[in-house]
Amino acid sequence: MWTLVGRGWSHGRALAVWAAGTAQRGRLEPLPTPTCGAPAEFRAWDRLYTSAERKEKIDMSRFSVENIRNFSIIAHVDHGKSTLADRLLELTGTIDKTKNNKQVLDKLQVERERGITVKAQTASLFYNWEGKQYLLNLIDTPGHVDFSYEVSRSLSACQGVLLVVDANEGIQAQTVANFFLAFEAQLSVIPVINKIDLKNADPERVEKQIEKVFDIPSDECIKISAKLGTNVERVLQAVIERIPPPKVHRKNPLRALVFDSTFDQYRGVIANVALFDGVVSKGDKIVSAHTKKIHEVNEVGVLNPNEQPAHKLYAGQVGYLIAGMKDVTEAQIGDTLYLHKQQVEPLPGFKSAKPMVFAGMYPIDQSEYNNLKSAIEKLTINDSSVTVHRDSSLALGAGWRLGFLGLLHMEVFNQRLEQEYNASVILTTPTVPYKAVLSSAKLIKEYREKEITIINPAQFPEKSKVTEYLEPVVLGTIITPDEYTGKVMMLCQARRAVQKNMIFIDQNRVMLKYLFPLNEIVVDFYDSLKSLSSGYARDKAHSVGKAICERLKDSLPRQLFEIAIQAAVGSKIIARETVKAYRKNVLAKCYGGDITRKMKLLKRQAEGKKKLRKVGNIEVPRDAFIKVLKTQSDK
Numbered sequence: 001m002w003t004l005v006g007r008g009w010s011h012g013r014a015l016a017v018w019a020a021g022t023a024q025r026g027r028l029e030p031l032p033t034p035t036c037g038a039p040a041e042f043r044a045w046d047r048l049y050t051s052a053e054r055k056e057k058i059d060m061s062r063f064s065v066e067n068i069r070n071f072s073i074i075a076h077v078d079h080g081k082s083t084l085a086d087r088l089l090e091l092t093g094t095i096d097k098t099k100n101n102k103q104v105l106d107k108l109q110v111e112r113e114r115g116i117t118v119k120a121q122t123a124s125l126f127y128n129w130e131g132k133q134y135l136l137n138l139i140d141t142p143g144h145v146d147f148s149y150e151v152s153r154s155l156s157a158c159q160g161v162l163l164v165v166d167a168n169e170g171i172q173a174q175t176v177a178n179f180f181l182a183f184e185a186q187l188s189v190i191p192v193i194n195k196i197d198l199k200n201a202d203p204e205r206v207e208k209q210i211e212k213v214f215d216i217p218s219d220e221c222i223k224i225s226a227k228l229g230t231n232v233e234r235v236l237q238a239v240i241e242r243i244p245p246p247k248v249h250r251k252n253p254l255r256a257l258v259f260d261s262t263f264d265q266y267r268g269v270i271a272n273v274a275l276f277d278g279v280v281s282k283g284d285k286i287v288s289a290h291t292k293k294i295h296e297v298n299e300v301g302v303l304n305p306n307e308q309p310a311h312k313l314y315a316g317q318v319g320y321l322i323a324g325m326k327d328v329t330e331a332q333i334g335d336t337l338y339l340h341k342q343q344v345e346p347l348p349g350f351k352s353a354k355p356m357v358f359a360g361m362y363p364i365d366q367s368e369y370n371n372l373k374s375a376i377e378k379l380t381i382n383d384s385s386v387t388v389h390r391d392s393s394l395a396l397g398a399g400w401r402l403g404f405l406g407l408l409h410m411e412v413f414n415q416r417l418e419q420e421y422n423a424s425v426i427l428t429t430p431t432v433p434y435k436a437v438l439s440s441a442k443l444i445k446e447y448r449e450k451e452i453t454i455i456n457p458a459q460f461p462e463k464s465k466v467t468e469y470l471e472p473v474v475l476g477t478i479i480t481p482d483e484y485t486g487k488v489m490m491l492c493q494a495r496r497a498v499q500k501n502m503i504f505i506d507q508n509r510v511m512l513k514y515l516f517p518l519n520e521i522v523v524d525f526y527d528s529l530k531s532l533s534s535g536y537a538r539d540k541a542h543s544v545g546k547a548i549c550e551r552l553k554d555s556l557p558r559q560l561f562e563i564a565i566q567a568a569v570g571s572k573i574i575a576r577e578t579v580k581a582y583r584k585n586v587l588a589k590c591y592g593g594d595i596t597r598k599m600k601l602l603k604r605q606a607e608g609k610k611k612l613r614k615v616g617n618i619e620v621p622r623d624a625f626i627k628v629l630k631t632q633s634d635k
């Protein structure tokens with residue numbers, strides 16, 4: 001839901017979170033050079049789990065509801081979720097202990113290259129403890145704020161979470177945001193302090209922070225080293241002891257929540273489901289509460305972490321289901337599946353993800369339009385949070401306007417297009433959506449709405465048609481060392497942010513909450529924040545403007561008159577370049593003759609050029625736009 005906040009509007013649960021003064025990986029890192037094919041490590045993992053090696057169908061009835069735990073790992077970026085997941089998979093014998101087990105659940109090439117989790121993955125772990133066999137369903141979640149939509153949907157299938165905090169860095173902005181997602185969903189939270197092997201680790205200080213910020217007694221924290229495996233077994237035991245089994249009924253008719261879905265070109269949609277009631281098996285006819293379409297189930301199973309077919313899935317369990325659906329829209333995230341002729345009340349679904357950053361995407365060469373179209377279609381099948389509208393531009397030709405959850409999401413999408421579909425694209429500078437409240441009944445009738453959402457700057461309505469413009473705002477959390485507080489506050493004010501809260505989380509760390517206009521932070525806020533803490537804040541407008549002018553100068557064909565290229569911020573010109581005119585030799589036919597005749601000819605030429613300059617339109621070749629846009633995206 002969009003709720004109006006002051007003169008802006010805010011996104012229901014989306015928290016923009018940033019951290020200052022930390023050594024975490026940057027949001028706006030340049031893209032690594034695309035590589036073709038999978039890295040060696042990736043191939044090794046694939047070889048371990050080819051479908052030919054799948055085991056016999058597994059009998060899941062042996063796991064009664066009391067012996068099931070559904071949990072997730074949440075943390076700030078880089079605090080060690082994926083490493084902990086690897087250790088849990090090893091400890092439960094789900095994967096062999098080898099040195100190659102690095103981020104086993106991160107299957108996408110982009111995830112491995114950037115070392116980030118983008119897509120939440122599920123793994124069912126079988127674990128014997130005190131004479132009982134437990135089924136522990138682990139759902140790995142992305143740490144970056146752009147993917148917090150993935151976090152919240154993963155959490156809806158869980159009863160508890162492991163909240164991982166780095167023993168050196170302590171609580172960071174995203175630790176706070178993720179904790180509150182779990183808290184709102186009323187999940188049990190097990191705090192895990194990771195990386196205690198680091199030289200600068202200070203687990204006692206982090207314990208105190210956890211007590212202060214989340215009100216969790218410090219003796220509940222488990223101190224581990226996911227890298228070395230220290231104390232990881234205690235984490236598994238805490239999952240069993242502190243997280244309750246799911247509250248479900250196996251005798252009731254089937255009620256399954258779709259919490260993720262992927263598309264396989266041979267088998268169709270593979271839906272990840274959490275069963276709240278009933279049982280499902282091959283041959284069952286199921287109905288989607290959303291589309292009302294009937295499908296026959298071909299296969300059910302659990303992810304271990306590769307697909308492991310099962311005879312049946314029972315309430316309380318988490319697994320996958322294949323039912324001949326040809327498009328992920330037929331198994332939308334948040335949808336409820338039930339048995340044909342046994343209709344049930346649908347489970348509360350998810351709020352659909354709202355794209356917050358829009359950019360134009362065009363093929364570098366228009367003849368590639370259809371290939372790119374099909375690549376975008378395939379990729380969006382697996383990422384339903386991207387929106388696609390057809391668009392065209394005089395300069396760049398036919399293309400699309402795509403909506404993303406954030407800038408990193410946009411970069412990852414672009415990188416996946418390049419790596420998985422070999423597509424080369426031009427992306428325009430990202431913008432945020434605005435709303436315009438229309439001024440007259442006639443206009444409201446024309447647009448069939450009181451308020452229109454504008455995702456393309458070219459479609460901004462005239463001022464006379466509008467009573468008010470609204471912009472999206474986000475609640476941001478910044479955690480910074482005390483010494484930078486003043487500078488950070490000045491930066492926030494300069495970005496039109498309104499302070500909401502400020503607390504000291506320990507002697508030298510401050511947590512600030514601000515309401516930010518999204519447009520002010522979407523592109524370079526994180527960079528500015530980082531440069532503040534490293535002491536080299538600078539104004540980028542001049543250098544960016546100059547670089548664009550220089551590129552345009554090199555790309556524009558010369559004309560008979562001089563062309564001035566200027567970069568402006570508002571009405572202030574910040575950079576200028578000149579494309580020199582061709583000079584026709586008007587004196588060529590003037591053999592000898594006196595000097596006044598020559599002067600006259602030159603004067604006439606200068607006047608002609610002046611006139612030309614006034615009326616002269618220049619045609620900017622498509623290439624020039626592409627080159628300019630490329631410099632921007634290279635930044």
Ligand SMILES: Nc1nc2c(ncn2[C@@H]2O[C@H](COP(=O)(O)OP(=O)(O)OP(=O)(O)O)[C@@H](O)[C@H]2O)c(=O)[nH]1
Nearest residue numbers: 077078079080081082083116117143195225226227
């Ligand atoms: N020294 C030390 N390093 C660790 C430990 N756990 C993880 N790391 C390192 O920390 C880095 C980040 O770990 P990941 O497991 O990828 O972090 P993550 O939280 O999954 O990251 P995202 O998926 O991007 O959110 C990697 O270089 C790990 O090797 C630990 O216990 N000790």
